[in-house]
Amino acid sequence: MTNGSPENIAVIERQGAFLDRDAWPAERWCRLETAFELIGTRSALVLLREVFYGSTRFDDLVRRAGLSEAVAAGRLKDLVACGVLSRRPYQEPGARTRFEYVLTDVGAQLFPVVVALMEWGELLRDDHQTGVELVHRDCGAVLHAEVHCAEGHEVALGAAAVRLKKG
Amino acid sequence: MTNGSPENIAVIERQGAFLDRDAWPAERWCRLETAFELIGTRSALVLLREVFYGSTRFDDLVRRAGLSEAVAAGRLKDLVACGVLSRRPYQEPGARTRFEYVLTDVGAQLFPVVVALMEWGELLRDDHQTGVELVHRDCGAVLHAEVHCAEGHEVALGAAAVRLKKG
Numbered sequence: 001m002t003n004g005s006p007e008n009i010a011v012i013e014r015q016g017a018f019l020d021r022d023a024w025p026a027e028r029w030c031r032l033e034t035a036f037e038l039i040g041t042r043s044a045l046v047l048l049r050e051v052f053y054g055s056t057r058f059d060d061l062v063r064r065a066g067l068s069e070a071v072a073a074g075r076l077k078d079l080v081a082c083g084v085l086s087r088r089p090y091q092e093p094g095a096r097t098r099f100e101y102v103l104t105d106v107g108a109q110l111f112p113v114v115v116a117l118m119e120w121g122e123l124l125r126d127d128h129q130t131g132v133e134l135v136h137r138d139c140g141a142v143l144h145a146e147v148h149c150a151e152g153h154e155v156a157l158g159a160a161a162v163r164l165k166k167g
Numbered sequence: 168m169t170n171g172s173p174e175n176i177a178v179i180e181r182q183g184a185f186l187d188r189d190a191w192p193a194e195r196w197c198r199l200e201t202a203f204e205l206i207g208t209r210s211a212l213v214l215l216r217e218v219f220y221g222s223t224r225f226d227d228l229v230r231r232a233g234l235s236e237a238v239a240a241g242r243l244k245d246l247v248a249c250g251v252l253s254r255r256p257y258q259e260p261g262a263r264t265r266f267e268y269v270l271t272d273v274g275a276q277l278f279p280v281v282v283a284l285m286e287w288g289e290l291l292r293d294d295h296q297t298g299v300e301l302v303h304r305d306c307g308a309v310l311h312a313e314v315h316c317a318e319g320h321e322v323a324l325g326a327a328a329v330r331l332k333k334g
Contacts, residue, residue: 012219031284032284123273124202159305164299
């Protein structure tokens, strides 16, 4: 039993100074909130989905994300400003220079987030026969997100702990 | 080169019928959106964070999530209604019956999402000396989210593909 939660439901064990949860307000240091501020809107998420699926051009992104041009333009600007996407000029013959949107290195590191969210969303569906699935190109097996530690162990929720960093 | 994206930026390769992205509107079958509808608000995310850190009682959740009672109450109701949390009665001596909130099995399966988001949020910070870190209880090594396929291979973004399910 940890943290007063029931024995049959695992939680992340609080350790050290973080045992006293109330001594540590989440403001300023919560990385979940930092992440959420950047990508925690439906419009950001559906645009990122299309970028991950290989769309780069504004017209494609707008149509495939199902957003209005105004909303998409504003959100793409935000995603560029925060370093998730970069904007790159291109020019087709006889046309003016336009811009396309590509993942930065930081943006590409959202890949496990995308996989984990899609995997979890699948749990919530009644119909598992339709929709898309992410697979490994080489072997065709379905992808899923796993938690590992830096020592290489696979870690279940019940084997996880949270502690304050040694500052 | 895949999907018209630049050679140096990996994306998820579209395969089969999904190569024609425009033939498949995302409405109805996008699992990312399904997930986002349930947990894609700041209030849901900070409440889930505290539940994952072992808080169960309304007063603790409100204070630690930094929300107003009204917002927290509404969001907890939503999270119970969609099956992420369950509500369980408890009673302290001399007090009326109250309810605490615990993860359901579906809620507990958000663990890789939480780890992946925290890991990504860490990338965005200037100050890596403060805040909390998730670690493996057994060996103390830091946690991270990895993408694997059902055959056990670790899969990088450049080795991932997306296809329509065979309905």
